[in-house]
Amino acid sequence: MKKCLLTGFVPFLDFKVNPTEEIARALDGKVIGNYKIVGKILPVEFKETANQAIGYYEEVKPDAVIMLGLAGGRSKITPERIAINCSDGAPDNTGVTFQDATIEEKGPAGYFSTLPIRHIVNVLQEKGYPAQISNTAGAYLCNFVKYKMLHHIQIRQDKVKAGFVHIPASHEIAIQQQALPSWSKHDLEEAIITIIESLD
Numbered sequence: 001m002k003k004c005l006l007t008g009f010v011p012f013l014d015f016k017v018n019p020t021e022e023i024a025r026a027l028d029g030k031v032i033g034n035y036k037i038v039g040k041i042l043p044v045e046f047k048e049t050a051n052q053a054i055g056y057y058e059e060v061k062p063d064a065v066i067m068l069g070l071a072g073g074r075s076k077i078t079p080e081r082i083a084i085n086c087s088d089g090a091p092d093n094t095g096v097t098f099q100d101a102t103i104e105e106k107g108p109a110g111y112f113s114t115l116p117i118r119h120i121v122n123v124l125q126e127k128g129y130p131a132q133i134s135n136t137a138g139a140y141l142c143n144f145v146k147y148k149m150l151h152h153i154q155i156r157q158d159k160v161k162a163g164f165v166h167i168p169a170s171h172e173i174a175i176q177q178q179a180l181p182s183w184s185k186h187d188l189e190e191a192i193i194t195i196i197e198s199l200d
């Protein structure tokens with residue numbers, strides 16, 4: 001059976017919970033479609049996140065990697081098209097911030113997701129889940145870990161599908177913070193299950 005490394009993040013900034021953490025925990029060990037899921041939680045720390053993610057990649061040797069992040073404010077499930085070679089913006093959970101910083105000196109300007117993002121969006125919409133390709137994952141931790149993971153896979157010349165999917169806030173977050181579009185935890189989890197089922 002194929003293996004899928006599914007990562008989520010701990011809470012960050014003003015968010016008291018992170019639904020991506022809950023989904024990665026809930027799906028860990030499950031068999032979904034052609035894949036056995038290995039769910040792992042990543043810290044929101046530039047110093048640690050990519051090392052841990054790549055460490056899990058080497059430990060699990062997955063056939064597919066789906067990294068999840070919360071994008072508070074988005075209303076749809078958004079598979080990310082690209083990761084850019086730049087970190088910039090808000091502080092991580094240890095207070096570290098970057099401005100206009102290159103992630104990999106010798107790396108390309110960007111890496112495209114190798115997940116079938118158009119197919120994923122189509123399958124989600126057919127099942128009734130609003131979804132849209134996103135053309136920017138920002139320049140915070142999610143972009144950083146996606147860039148690092150795709151760079152690692154590229155250097156190793158592995159034939160592994162990998163990419164990043166941002167998800168909207170859960171109702172729990174929307175109750176704590178005003179004016180955020182939100183989904184039920186159930187629907188968020190079902191949407192991620194749908195994505196995994198859609199993979200070969």
Ligand code: PCA
Pocket residue numbers: 009012018020044068069070071137138140141142143
């Ligand atoms: N979302 C953040 C980092 C952690 C998370 O869940 C991001 O979009 O970069």
